[in-house]
Amino acid sequence: MTAQIPLVDYLVLGDEPHLEASECTSCGARFFDRRNACAACGASGFDRVPVARDGELRAFTIVSFAAPGVPVPFVAGVVDCKGTAVRANIVNVEPDSQHITLGMPVRLTTWSLGPDEQGTEAVGFGFEPVRVNGGRR
Amino acid sequence: MSEAVWILGIHMTKFGKHPDLDLVDLASEAAIGALADADVPMNRIGVLAAGNLLGAAQGIGQQLQKQIGQTGIPVYNVANACATGATALRTAIMAIKAGECDMGLAVGVEKLAGAGLLGAGARPSTSGTWTPSGRFGAVTALDGLVGTEAMPGVFAQVGMEYGHRYGGTSFELFARISEKNHAHSTLNPLAAYTKRMTLEQIMGDVMIAYPNTRPMCSANCDGAAAAVVVGDSALSALSLAQRRRAVKVSASVLTTDPWEPSCQVLPDVNTLTRNAARQAYEQAGVGPQDLDLVELHDCFATAELVHYDNLMLCEEGGAVDLFESGATWRDGALPVNVSGGLESKGHPIAATGIANVWEVCQHLRGEAGDRQIDGARVGLAHVIGLGSACGVHILERAAA
Numbered sequence: 097m098t099a100q101i102p103l104v105d106y107l108v109l110g111d112e113p114h115l116e117a118s119e120c121t122s123c124g125a126r127f128f129d130r131r132n133a134c135a136a137c138g139a140s141g142f143d144r145v146p147v148a149r150d151g152e153l154r155a156f157t158i159v160s161f162a163a164p165g166v167p168v169p170f171v172a173g174v175v176d177c178k179g180t181a182v183r184a185n186i187v188n189v190e191p192d193s194q195h196i197t198l199g200m201p202v203r204l205t206t207w208s209l210g211p212d213e214q215g216t217e218a219v220g221f222g223f224e225p226v227r228v229n230g231g232r233r
Numbered sequence: 234m235s236e237a238v239w240i241l242g243i244h245m246t247k248f249g250k251h252p253d254l255d256l257v258d259l260a261s262e263a264a265i266g267a268l269a270d271a272d273v274p275m276n277r278i279g280v281l282a283a284g285n286l287l288g289a290a291q292g293i294g295q296q297l298q299k300q301i302g303q304t305g306i307p308v309y310n311v312a313n314a315c316a317t318g319a320t321a322l323r324t325a326i327m328a329i330k331a332g333e334c335d336m337g338l339a340v341g342v343e344k345l346a347g348a349g350l351l352g353a354g355a356r357p358s359t360s361g362t363w364t365p366s367g368r369f370g371a372v373t374a375l376d377g378l379v380g381t382e383a384m385p386g387v388f389a390q391v392g393m394e395y396g397h398r399y400g401g402t403s404f405e406l407f408a409r410i411s412e413k414n415h416a417h418s419t420l421n422p423l424a425a426y427t428k429r430m431t432l433e434q435i436m437g438d439v440m441i442a443y444p445n446t447r448p449m450c451s452a453n454c455d456g457a458a459a460a461v462v463v464g465d466s467a468l469s470a471l472s473l474a475q476r477r478r479a480v481k482v483s484a485s486v487l488t489t490d491p492w493e494p495s496c497q498v499l500p501d502v503n504t505l506t507r508n509a510a511r512q513a514y515e516q517a518g519v520g521p522q523d524l525d526l527v528e529l530h531d532c533f534a535t536a537e538l539v540h541y542d543n544l545m546l547c548e549e550g551g552a553v554d555l556f557e558s559g560a561t562w563r564d565g566a567l568p569v570n571v572s573g574g575l576e577s578k579g580h581p582i583a584a585t586g587i588a589n590v591w592e593v594c595q596h597l598r599g600e601a602g603d604r605q606i607d608g609a610r611v612g613l614a615h616v617i618g619l620g621s622a623c624g625v626h627i628l629e630r631a632a633a
């Protein structure tokens with residue numbers, strides 16, 4: 097099996113890929129970056145906690161014009177994962193305002209960014225629309 | 234209680250393309266214009282606060298002094314994202330309030346013509362070995378892979394989130410806000426773009442980040458603005474002509490974003506603006522209903538909508554209704570961005586937070602020409618920079 101590395105260190109790969117947040121042990125605030133202390137309360141203790149894989153699309157934009165080297169169009173959004181806000185691309189959907197709607201249910205998915213020279217595959221994440229009963233939307 | 238501070242003189246350059254002028258030329262033009270407008274010489278100034286975001290390490294304040302007057306006064310070079318100009322102005326105001334001097338000069342200048350997309354760098358080509366780096370342990374640049382870092386998309390989401398919460402928004406609604414500002418710009422000779430645009434033209438233009446098309450984004454351009462501020466006691470010793478044209482700074486506020494549950498995921502431009510507005514109304518002893526005009530930070534059409542609400546120009550959740558009522562057009566009950574706003578006047582970043590104060594002063598002095606809002610007595614100027622920083626100034630016409 098090919099070795100894998102996540103796109104970001106808060107993406108946990110494996111049988112059930114999911115995101116993991118640093119949760120302040122004092123106030124419960126959640127963060128995705130490396131922390132020096134808590135921006136909400138100033139405490140410095142954190143637990144690693146799993147973030148729900150299912151969520152609701154709270155905001156999105158369809159980016160048609162981006163910096164050089166960034167393929168367009170893509171859909172950027174904010175997903176509310178059972179109370180934890182996550183920044184991500186919305187994937188596996190037509191990038192137009194007919195197919196993407198505020199409030200729609202979405203679910204975490206992963207995809208390959210390709211292998212490096214050692215053959216290690218980088219794996220990214222995004223959220224895709226939840227398909228009811230496995231059928232077509 | 235520290236003494237009241239007044240705008241004694243203020244000036245902005247034409248915004249647009251100035252290929253033959255460098256930063257120092259533009260800053261000098263604004264500063265010399267503000268001094269002339271104030272009718273005071275450079276050697277009367279006790280503090281200089283200078284803002285230039287893109288060249289923040291180069292000391293624009295001292296470069297400016299070397300052209301218009303090396304008087305040995307303290308210089309504060311400031312950089313605070315899109316609130317840089319407001320920060321410079323507030324720095325000069327604070328020096329007066331602290332009693333360090335009785336007259337100060339604030340300048341903001343930027344050269345941005347042809348700058349392209351802000352907030353996002355080109356993605357480096359990946360090669361070799363996937364190696365985690367940075368605070369997210371990312372193996373490659375995340376812009377476009379984990380959402381967007383470019384401003385048009387960030388502020389698009391800000392507007393969409395408002396629509397999700399309160400309803401009533403649409404591509405067309407946001408485009409109509411832009412239609413208003415482009416219509417307003419036709420009366421402003423200093424705006425970078427002064428062409429009226431139809432709704433169809435705006436919606437049919439190049440899409441940058443849905444729902445923001447190109448004319449719904451702030452225009453990158455060159456420009457500068459400067460203001461001379463003075464304390465109460467020094468003002469009272471000046472001529473009647475100077476005192477009559479002086480504009481009172483009833484409130485000067487700067488805030489940053491307090492922690493909110495999702496503020497590090499999508500920048501929260503709302504809470505800090507609300508906090509700044511609340512503090513400003515309290516300082517000035519006025520309410521939103523007392524305002525005769527507002528210049529707010531429409532870096533994108535989607536942003537203008539949320540700031541109606543954040544500045545409490547409407548009830549919470551009522552921004553769409555406020556716009557639909559026509560109130561924010563120049564002939565409405567509460568004109569917003571009669572200058573044309575950042576979408577047409579332009580947004581030379583560090584100049585913006587003084588240029589919007591200039592616009593309000595023009596109306597309060599009755600000197601705004603064709604676009605004068607008749608009888609204007611109180612106005613508000615707002616800027617916000619991501620990071621974040623929010624500046625709000627409330628200005629009042631002299632009683633004399």
Ligand SMILES: [Zn+2]
Binds near residue numbers: 139
């Ligand atoms: Zn905490």
